[in-house]
Amino acid sequence: MSSTTLARTAGDRDVAATRATTPRPTRRRPDLRRWISPVTIVLLWQLASSTGVLAEDELASPVRVVTAAIDVTVSGELPEGLLVSLGRVALGLVLGLTVGVTLGLVSGLSRWGGHLVDPPVQMLRTLPHLGLVPLFILWFGVGELPKVLLVALGVLFPMYLNVHAGVRGVDPKLLEAASVSGFTPAERLRHVVLPGAMPSTLTGLRLALGIAWLSIIVAETTAADAGLGYMIMNAREFLRTDVIVVGLAVYALLGLTTDALVRRLERTVLAWRPAGPAGADR
Amino acid sequence: MSARVHDLVREFGGRRVLDRLDLTIGDGEFVALLGRSGSGKSTLLRLLAGLDGSADAGVSGTVEVPGSVAVAFQEPRLLPWRSVRENVSLGLHRDLGADTPAGVADTALAEVGLGARADAWPLTLSGGEAQRASLARALVREPGLLLLDEPFGALDALTRITMHRLVLDLWQRHRPGVLLVTHDVDEALLLADRVLVLTDGRIGAEHRPGPRPRDPDTLSALRRTVLDELGVAADAA
Incomplete structure (x- = not known):
């Protein structure tokens, strides 16, 4: 009896302590058991390559992939391609975010804006934007423009939809409270509507980043003379499956990195959400 | 005069919720309004607060309220992304003299016993604390009329007793006219x-x-009378 009481007091104190400090989730130590199966798979892959079950021109062995990664890094091929691809994604993101957020705000905030903006955007949204590649090549050639535009177009829709939904979804009870508290329209926008739309907007941003990487991969592997995708397509010509895998791995890492950045942004911007399962990841 | 309502009619789709209602609240008078649910008491409060948006259709009569009206709702309705202090100070546009909005907010928060939580996020407050913050937000507006829309309805019984004392205390110090809408006869x-x-x-x-x-x-004799008027059999309650 006494021991259970003690345990409970200690638990309560822990809860009180985490509540008092900033609600940042504590970093968990990596669980080594979760590494067993990935490592096994890589080992099996290496084994299959070494015994000749997996032919070199189908899929290079892990060891070959690692050496290839070092080679293309040292030769400068990878860093150059990476910079070009990053630049395209960054430009496309800026463009798509600007247009998507602006349109989302216009159609979310004003009734007429909604009537005018929402129908065409909703119609265009149903087009698979990656299917526009052939048209884009016809219109803009194979230069930088079609690639940047493809990223921008992919980013635009998730941003538009989430900003629009966020603005429209602001709790009307909070708007009422703001109006009886004497908020001016500008204060209402700044302190109620925009922060209220923020969680949904950040969800949109995470979706948009995923689509941005997808778009650049498609654009660069279709027609390009520089960039990561170009490195991959070039490697295909010479049956260098090791370099192809390196390129794919870099794409994956880039996607993971940008996603982690947005999660970090969420933790800062949405610090007001209570810590714990309900607020941790929504 | 804190509020004067004359001949007020409010209809929703042909159903008359308020029927030629007259009501006067004197300066610094504390008035409680009881009614069964759906009796229109919240409708009246929303009209007084200027929150009845469809003012052209279904409304007639006169509603006179002072320049500053403040409301405390049943849910505290704090902005979760602004600190408790900002929730109290935002939207404050009256002349504060030498004081700042933050300073006025801190004073009000101290007055409702929440001075230590001024920097906290609203979602970390307990129900009672959040309702105190909501009262502080209403108070800093120095309202001529304070509208309380079942502000203790969602609180536990013990917190409610503390809040009753606090509200009486604040009212005696600031003397706004008060309209308390409730369905709790004892509270009223x-x-x-x-x-x-x-x-x-x-x-x-x-x-x-x-x-x-x-x-x-x-009080208990009065209680029986009021319950009777509300259509509740006295022995059942």
């Missing part, structure tokens, strides 16, 4: 100068529970 009789019962869209009965502190015997 305990707090208000005048208790009104809303029936069929009008003020059906009016009681003055007498000077404070109140005699329990008088």
Whole structure:
């Protein structure tokens, strides 16, 4: 009896302590058991390559992939391609975010804006934007423009939809409270509507980043003379499956990195959400 | 005069919720409005607060309220992404003299016993604390009329007792006219100068529970009368 009481007091104190400090989730130590199966798979892959079950021109062995990664890094091929691809994604993101957020705000905030903006955007949204590649090549050639535009177009829709939904979804009870508290329209926008739309907007941003990487991969592997995708397509010509895998791995890492950045942004911007399962990841 | 309502009619799709209602709240008077659910008491409060948006259709009569009206709702309705202090100070545009909005907010928060939580996020407050913050937000506006829309309805019984004392205390210090909308008969009789019962869209009965502190015997007799007026059999309650 006494021991259970003690345990409970200690638990309560822990809860009180985490509540008092900033609600940042504590970093968990990596669980080594979760590494067993990935490592096994890589080992099996290496084994299959070494015994000749997996032919070199189908899929290079892990060891070959690692050496290839070092080679293309040292030769400068990878860093150059990476910079070009990053630049395209960054430009496309800026463009798509600007247009998507602006349109989302216009159609979310004003009734007429909604009537005018929402129908065409909703119609265009149903087009698979990656299917526009052939048209884009016809219109803009194979230069930088079609690639940047493809990223921008992919980013635009998730941003538009989430900003629009966020603005429209602001709790009307909070708007009422703001109006009886004497908020001016500008204060209402700044302190109620925009922060209220923020969680949904950040969800949109995470979706948009995923689509941005997808778009650049498609654009660069279709027609390009520089960039990561170009490195991959070039490697295909010479049956260098090791370099192809390196390129794919870099794409994956880039996607993971940008996603982690947005999660970090969420933790800062949405610090007001209570810590714990309900607020941790929504 | 804190508020004057004359000949007020409010209809929703042909159903008359308020029917030629008259109501006057004197300067610094504490009035409680009782009614069954759906009796229109919240409708009246929303009209007084200027929150009834469809003012052109279904409304007639006159509503006169002072320049500053503040509301505390049943849910505290704090902005979760602004600190408690900002929730109190934002939207404050009256002349503060040498003081700042943050300073005024801190004073009000100290007054409701929440001075230590001024920097906290609202979602970390307990129900009672959040309701105190909401009261502080109403107070800093120095309202001529304070509208309380069942502000203790969602609180536990013990917190409610503390909040009753706090509200009485704040009212005696600042003296706004108060309209407390509630369905808690005991609460109304305990707090208000005048208790009104809303029936069929009008003020059906009016009681003055007498000077404070109140005699329990008088209150329990009054309680039976009011419950009867509300259509609740006295022995059942």
